[in-house]
Amino acid sequence: MGNDIISSLRPAIVMTILFAILLGIGYPLAMTGIGQALFPSQANGSLVRDSGGKVIGSAVVGQAFTSDRYFQTRPSAAGDGYDGLASSGSNLGPTARVLADRVSADAAKRRAEGVVGALPADLVTASGSGLDPDLSPEAALVQVPRIASARGLTESRVRALVAEQTAHPLLGFIGEKRVNLLAINRELDRLGTSPDR
Amino acid sequence: MTLQGWILIIAFTGILLALTKPIGLWLFALYEGRRTPLHAVLGPVEAGFYKLAGIDPAAEQGWRRYAVHMLIFNFVLMLFTYGILRLQGVLPGNPQGLAGLGEHLSFNTAISFTTNTNWQSYGGESTMSNLSQMLGLAIHNFLSAATGIALAFALFRGFARRSAATIGNFWADATRITLYLLLPLCILLTIVYIANGVPQTLAGTVDVSTLEGARQTLAIGPVASQEAIKLLGTNGGGFFNVNSAHPFENPNAITNLVQMLSIFVIGFGLTWTFGKAVGNTRQGWAILSAMLILFLAGVTITYWQEAAGNPILHQLGVAGGNMEGKEVRFGIAASSLFSVITTAASCGAVNAMHDSFTAIGGMVPLINMQLGEVVVGGVGAGIYGFLLFAILAVFVAGLMVGRTPEYVGKKIEAKEVKLAVLAIATLPLLILGLTALASVTDAGLAGPLNKGPHGFSEMLYAFTSATANNGSAFAGLTANTPFYNGLLGTAMWLGRFFIIVPMLAIAGSLAAKTYTPESAGSFPTTGGLWVGLLVGIILILGGLTFLPSLALGPVADHLAMIHGQTF
Numbered sequence: 001m002g003n004d005i006i007s008s009l010r011p012a013i014v015m016t017i018l019f020a021i022l023l024g025i026g027y028p029l030a031m032t033g034i035g036q037a038l039f040p041s042q043a044n045g046s047l048v049r050d051s052g053g054k055v056i057g058s059a060v061v062g063q064a065f066t067s068d069r070y071f072q073t074r075p076s077a078a079g080d081g082y083d084g085l086a087s088s089g090s091n092l093g094p095t096a097r098v099l100a101d102r103v104s105a106d107a108a109k110r111r112a113e114g115v116v117g118a119l120p121a122d123l124v125t126a127s128g129s130g131l132d133p134d135l136s137p138e139a140a141l142v143q144v145p146r147i148a149s150a151r152g153l154t155e156s157r158v159r160a161l162v163a164e165q166t167a168h169p170l171l172g173f174i175g176e177k178r179v180n181l182l183a184i185n186r187e188l189d190r191l192g193t194s195p196d197r
Numbered sequence: 198m199t200l201q202g203w204i205l206i207i208a209f210t211g212i213l214l215a216l217t218k219p220i221g222l223w224l225f226a227l228y229e230g231r232r233t234p235l236h237a238v239l240g241p242v243e244a245g246f247y248k249l250a251g252i253d254p255a256a257e258q259g260w261r262r263y264a265v266h267m268l269i270f271n272f273v274l275m276l277f278t279y280g281i282l283r284l285q286g287v288l289p290g291n292p293q294g295l296a297g298l299g300e301h302l303s304f305n306t307a308i309s310f311t312t313n314t315n316w317q318s319y320g321g322e323s324t325m326s327n328l329s330q331m332l333g334l335a336i337h338n339f340l341s342a343a344t345g346i347a348l349a350f351a352l353f354r355g356f357a358r359r360s361a362a363t364i365g366n367f368w369a370d371a372t373r374i375t376l377y378l379l380l381p382l383c384i385l386l387t388i389v390y391i392a393n394g395v396p397q398t399l400a401g402t403v404d405v406s407t408l409e410g411a412r413q414t415l416a417i418g419p420v421a422s423q424e425a426i427k428l429l430g431t432n433g434g435g436f437f438n439v440n441s442a443h444p445f446e447n448p449n450a451i452t453n454l455v456q457m458l459s460i461f462v463i464g465f466g467l468t469w470t471f472g473k474a475v476g477n478t479r480q481g482w483a484i485l486s487a488m489l490i491l492f493l494a495g496v497t498i499t500y501w502q503e504a505a506g507n508p509i510l511h512q513l514g515v516a517g518g519n520m521e522g523k524e525v526r527f528g529i530a531a532s533s534l535f536s537v538i539t540t541a542a543s544c545g546a547v548n549a550m551h552d553s554f555t556a557i558g559g560m561v562p563l564i565n566m567q568l569g570e571v572v573v574g575g576v577g578a579g580i581y582g583f584l585l586f587a588i589l590a591v592f593v594a595g596l597m598v599g600r601t602p603e604y605v606g607k608k609i610e611a612k613e614v615k616l617a618v619l620a621i622a623t624l625p626l627l628i629l630g631l632t633a634l635a636s637v638t639d640a641g642l643a644g645p646l647n648k649g650p651h652g653f654s655e656m657l658y659a660f661t662s663a664t665a666n667n668g669s670a671f672a673g674l675t676a677n678t679p680f681y682n683g684l685l686g687t688a689m690w691l692g693r694f695f696i697i698v699p700m701l702a703i704a705g706s707l708a709a710k711t712y713t714p715e716s717a718g719s720f721p722t723t724g725g726l727w728v729g730l731l732v733g734i735i736l737i738l739g740g741l742t743f744l745p746s747l748a749l750g751p752v753a754d755h756l757a758m759i760h761g762q763t764f
Binding site: 009046061067095 | 261269320331332336339383394399400407409437443513516521522525527553556646649651764
């Protein structure tokens with residue numbers, strides 16, 4: 001036993017150092033080099049810029065939309081909402097009164113906007129990350145009348161935009177139907193400048 | 198439940214079954230120490246490592262030496278990470294300007310990553326610098342995985358060798374697995390992840406002015422390289438607080454499918470390698486069949502419950518399944534599937550918040566861990582844990598027919614059965630003992646976010662996850678306290694090595710035995726009867742112990758949920 005311990009010391013210490021260099025420094029740095037060379041946009045966060053070159057978001061990460069003129073985001077538990085430095089779910093269990101109260105308040109808000117019928121589940125629930133970039137098409141469609149009226153567009157035009165912006169599952173089963181909110185809301189702004197398009 | 202969801206589940210399983218033999222063959226080459234095509238590139242690295250460390254890879258070790266060298270290596274690695282975390286504030290690679298971690302959080306985290314648990318009492322983006330992520334944590338993701346697979350190889354040799362005094366060389370096993378299996382696959386996976394939108398940069402944050410004119414700062418970093426090994430090595434420690442639910446860790450359904458496949462692929466392959474090592478691949482398929490039965494049963498229950506949704510929210514006019522804590526791009530099917538995979542394996546990565554699952558949907562991940570994560574299981578740890586149950590199963594079968602039990606040509610005697618029971622008893626002792634302690638102390642009761650039975654579930658889940666070296670959480674629990682960091686850290690260490698040491702002793706004992714050829718009186722360990730017996734033994738021995746605690750937590754929570762009771 002004592003002999004086994006002594007014989008293990010040199011390999012244990014030296015292998016720790018060697019593997020630290022290989023796996024802890026060499027591997028991530030090499031991958032950073034390859035990533036930056038092959039896929040510079042993705043490797044730096046899939047940043048989206050406006051026409052002036054200003055960074056307005058990431059194509060994959062959600063940001064808060066609260067205005068009536070935009071498709072609004074899901075509730076978020078990341079910081080004060082969509083905090084990119086504090087990703088979090090609500091972690092509320094199925095029987096938490098706080099959850100029922102929150103959903104109830106959000107549901108009342110949607111009813112006040114004139115939404116009738118069953119509410120799409122994603123619209124009133126907090127995502128896992130608090131940074132969900134998407135909505136289901138159903139949750140986007142129930143917001144159409146509000147947006148159309150706020151922007152003076154026809155409902156059918158806004159509804160057509162949802163259909164255009166809906167991504168479908170790969171091969172029919174990998175993924176869910178979804179609408180990226182940054183993309184569709186940018187399109188809304190573009191429509192706004194040419195309402196007769 | 199939808200047809201689309203089931204097609205995903207079936208396609209996922211089908212892809213893995215197709216990969217089982219190829220990966221198993223590759224693992225078998227490493228098990229035997231054969232030359233692979235990759236030796237042309239990495240062979241000199243391997244030889245150089247041995248030379249500098251004074252290792253003779255051909256020097257065979259008995260089970261005691263194998264165990265001691267593995268333990269000391271893991272201990273040194275743990276100290277290394279503890280040091281990096283404590284010194285984070287003065288080390289480079291810290292564009293975020295984060296301070297060093299405190300004692301109890303460093304203790305907990307160093308053990309957590311050493312034991313392949315990757316329980317995280319902290320939120321990654323607000324705690325860990327890029328250097329700590331790469332050098333302090335990712336190194337364990339490789340080496341704890343390599344340790345697990347090496348240990349499985351050692352046990353395979355116990356079954357396969359005859360009248361032998363040794364079970365291999367730990368250093369050769371761990372180095373070969375890292376260099377010829379984990380590293381090359383991770384390089385491929387990293388490139389796939391980056392192409393799909395996972396960042397890989399040395400920057401720390403990006404500032405954004407949103408479409409509505411607000412400021413948003415996004416945490417970023419060398420995420421993709423971390424992500425690849427996080428899943429392939431069944432580690433599960435996320436770069437960000439919310440793990441694979443974060444769009445930068447898991448941006449779309451393709452990365453999600455690749456992540457789910459990564460978690461299981463080595464575990465599937467190892468069942469084949471075991472069969473090959475003991476001279477009959479049907480032995481491996483029998484094990485995999487039993488695992489698949491338990492896995493698909495778990496997926497069915499969780500998917501069914503999550504798709505059925507929460508009646509309390511239905512009352513408020515909300516349609517459909519349970520989306521609290523889930524991402525739109527994954528939906529209910531892929532979130533349910535991921536949760537069962539990650540807990541069946543000892544991964545612990547999550548793409549949805551298990552705490553917000555329905556009561557029964559969240560109970561399946563809990564049970565998966567309490568069974569000892571033998572349903573496919575962590576890389577290496579799953580198959581050696583499973584073989585402990587197999588030893589008990591042949592013992593029970595032997596009692597029924599009144600013969601000395603045999604398994605794959607080795608007589609299973611009192612010594613092996615005692616050691617197997619010792620290893621398996623570690624789980625209930627630690628999980629139930631520590632949950633009970635937390636339930637009656639102020640420091641323990643300060644932890645849960647949720648009230649009522651769900652609060653108890655949060656504590657039970659934490660000690661289950663730590664002891665079983667999973668690392669997923671009912672994350673509402675506030676675990677970054679001296680009480681939880683200390684106890685969970687201890688549970689992780691004991692839960693890993695109190696199973697490994699008896700398991701290696703079994704390997705040593707079996708290796709020394711002669712071969713017992715199968716006779717007409719032998720209990721067959723390949724057919725349907727054997728698979729059924731395995732499933733039964735795992736459920737009865739592994740599961741029954743925990744039934745009372747499950748009744749207090751998820752079952753009570755479920756009854757409250759269906760009656761509309763909130764807390």
